[in-house]
Amino acid sequence: MTTETMKIFQWQDYQEAVRSFVLPLVAFVLFLGLWSFSAARLETSLGQVPGPVAVWGQATNLIAEHREERQKEVAFFERQEVRNQEKLAEDPDAKVRIRPYTGKPTFLDQIVTSLLTVFSGFLLATVIAVPLGVLTGLSANVYRAINPIVQIFKPVSPLAWLPLVTIVVSAVYVTDDPLFSKSYLTSAITVTLCCLWPTLINTAVGVSSMDRDLVNVGKVLRLGWFTTVWKIALPSAIPMIFTGLRLSLSIGWMVLIAAEMLAQNPGLGKFVWDEFQNGSSNSLGRIMVAVFTIGFIGFLLDRGMLMLQRRVSWDKDAILR
Numbered sequence: 517m518t519t520e521t522m523k524i525f526q527w528q529d530y531q532e533a534v535r536s537f538v539l540p541l542v543a544f545v546l547f548l549g550l551w552s553f554s555a556a557r558l559e560t561s562l563g564q565v566p567g568p569v570a571v572w573g574q575a576t577n578l579i580a581e582h583r584e585e586r587q588k589e590v591a592f593f594e595r596q597e598v599r600n601q602e603k604l605a606e607d608p609d610a611k612v613r614i615r616p617y618t619g620k621p622t623f624l625d626q627i628v629t630s631l632l633t634v635f636s637g638f639l640l641a642t643v644i645a646v647p648l649g650v651l652t653g654l655s656a657n658v659y660r661a662i663n664p665i666v667q668i669f670k671p672v673s674p675l676a677w678l679p680l681v682t683i684v685v686s687a688v689y690v691t692d693d694p695l696f697s698k699s700y701l702t703s704a705i706t707v708t709l710c711c712l713w714p715t716l717i718n719t720a721v722g723v724s725s726m727d728r729d730l731v732n733v734g735k736v737l738r739l740g741w742f743t744t745v746w747k748i749a750l751p752s753a754i755p756m757i758f759t760g761l762r763l764s765l766s767i768g769w770m771v772l773i774a775a776e777m778l779a780q781n782p783g784l785g786k787f788v789w790d791e792f793q794n795g796s797s798n799s800l801g802r803i804m805v806a807v808f809t810i811g812f813i814g815f816l817l818d819r820g821m822l823m824l825q826r827r828v829s830w831d832k833d834a835i836l837r
Contacts, residue, residue, distance in 0.1 A: 566801040571808070574801035582622040589617045623787060623802075627809065630783035633700060634772045637707025638765050645712045645764070646757065649719025650745060653753070659720065670713040674706055674771040678778055681705045699781035706775045707768040714763035722756025723749050758825040762818055769814050784810055 548568050555567040566574070593614065600612035621629070651658045685701050726749055739747065750757075776785025788806045791799040 560800065561795075563797050563800070566804060571801050571804045574798060575805045577798075578623040578802065578805060582624045585619055585622045585625075588619060592617050592619075621782060623806075626782065626784050626787045627813070630772060630776065630785070631813070633703045633783060634707055634765075634768050636700075637704040637772070638711050638768045640704070641708045641711035641764060641768070642715060642761065644708075645715035645760070646719050649716045649757075649760075650723050650749060650753075652716070652720040653723025654745070654749065659724075662716075666713060666716065669709075670717075672709075674710050674774055675778060677706050677709050678702070678775050681709070682779060699779070702779060703772060703775050703781045703783065707772050710771040711764040711768040714767065715757070715760035718756045718760025718763070719753060722753030725756070726752035754825070754828065758821065762821045765817050765821055766814060769810075769817060773810055 552567040552569075555565040555570075558565040596614055600614075603610045603612055648662070652662050653659075682702050685698050685705065689698055689701060772783065773785040773788075775781065776783040777789045778785075780786055780789065784806055788803055791802045791806070
């Protein structure tokens with residue numbers, strides 16, 4: 517390799533580093549500057565709009581509150597353990613029990629709740645949408661039967677689904693010892709109903725667009741229907757399936773936050789609504805922390821799906837963009 521060629525490669529590496537790191541960093545600094553400048557000049561009924569420093573302070577406060585709540589939880593169970601030991605010491609046959617901790621969920625607890633709910637709804641939607649999408653892509657008759665239903669329900673807002681789901685869950689899920697709370701089921705099913713369509717449509721398009729030569733080879737080899745689906749249809753449709761999955765997961769995440777706010781179900785949406793109703797001087801900063809958290813989690817969910825696609829797909833050119 518000549519010296520001139522090495523200089524060209526070094527220059528290309530430098531340009532790539534600038535595009536990948538320097539430009540995003542500059543844009544982020546400009547964003548922070550514009551945010552700080554604008555916030556200092558905006559007054560609301562709750563006071564001045566918090567800037568980056570104030571929002572960061574609220575984020576650290578929320579983390580500190582979570583740690584304090586966990587310490588209270590540990591102390592709560594320790595006190596019960598001491599009381600139970602004393603009771604057993606007086607009467608070995610005494611019945612003792614551990615009461616559950618009923619403290620207020622912290623911000624981090626709400627994040628975990630929202631993530632569990634969105635993944636539950638997303639996985640249920642995937643289990644339904646992918647097989648149905650494969651059938652739709654392989655059969656023109658199934659496509660003709662399913663297409664009107666998809667076109668009717670695909671544009672329906674989650675805010676329209678939520679009341680119906682709430683009523684149905686309340687009527688059907690009646691038990692003295694529930695395995696799941698009604699609020700969890702309501703949010704998860706609402707997410708499922710809104711996650712179905714992108715995955716179903718993209719799976720059907722991917723399967724129907726597979727190389728016909730591969731189909732003909734399968735016929736020559738007399739492959740069975742399940743073998744054809746597993747060996748030909750699914751590998752060919754993987755890029756489109758994952759496109760649908762990424763769209764479904766992002767839609768599900770947005771739908772969940774709206775559903776939690778409207779139905780007051782536990783999660784990040786309820787946290788935002790509670791802070792809005794609270795109206796304290798810290799509420800704006802806490803709401804902005806939640807907004808950035810929701811956006812960052814959405815970004816991580818999308819990157820995670822893309823990384824999973826790179827691992828399971830033959831399409832190794834799928835890159836993180």
